Amino acid sequence: MMDTKLIGLLFLLLFGTACSKDPVVQQGDKDKNDFYGWTAGKVIKDAEGWTEVVIGDYPLVLSVPHGGGIKPEHIPDRTCTGSTTVLDTWTIEMARAIQQEFKQKLNKTPFVVISHLSRKKIDQNRTLDKALCTDKTLEPTWYFYHNYLDSLLRYSSEKYGKTLFIDLHAHGHTKQRLELGYNLSTTQLDYLSKGWDLSKIGAASSYANLLQMNPAVDIQGALIGDHAFGTLMQEKGFPSVPSRQDPVPAAGDAYFTGGDNTQLAASDKYPKVYGFQIESNSGSRNTEERRAEFAKRLVESVEVMVVKF
């Protein structure tokens, strides 16, 4: 998750290394999973119960990196410079509602990975160097989450081909709308809405792999056209940016562009994966009824996208 104000700086920092360095799994390949015994609905947890993985049978991988509340006392809080420690409230409950809706409506199970630990202890939407501060006790927990995320993406890609990835978050911004992060800045979204630089923007976006897989899809249509996730959600009562109705955050609007998990999942490391980050507003998640409605509309929208894209 990153604010637009940080984007310029982060681009500068990342530019020199992004092409040459795998941003996440730098070691720990020995712990990678071989899919043995994987069946839909199987739940896998680490020994402490801090990370939960669900094997699915639908080409959607859902990641919930910092909605947890467990704070082991022996782990120091993350207090180093640049550490965000705010809890993404209700995002685990949103994932539960989505799982339930998939089961009820389609008798299907999405792939899921959830961190139940507090973000004060670890941030699972960060590369390892930023996920922890000086205390490295939770390094194996970081690998558990990210090695499984890697496995879920590879497994779904092998089994189902085109795979949608969603990283689920919560924002506290004033404007009540879903902020969909496609790894594009406000300026890039502005260009997109005007039809400028479309091939460059498509290649920079978290839909780059989708555009490669299906040349019939164009980036403008996929992000702000009739079948875009934001457009579909907005039509169903969940205002969203970008969407056909609200293609670009206004100047000065707070807007999250995407995060480390979205960047990695949609990178060329997983050529069959495309996706986005959802930053949900409080009105879409703060009651059980709203979460159930959100889940219903999300599943409907994903079903459209799976067919159209």
Ligand SMILES: [Zn+2]
């Ligand atoms: Zn978040």
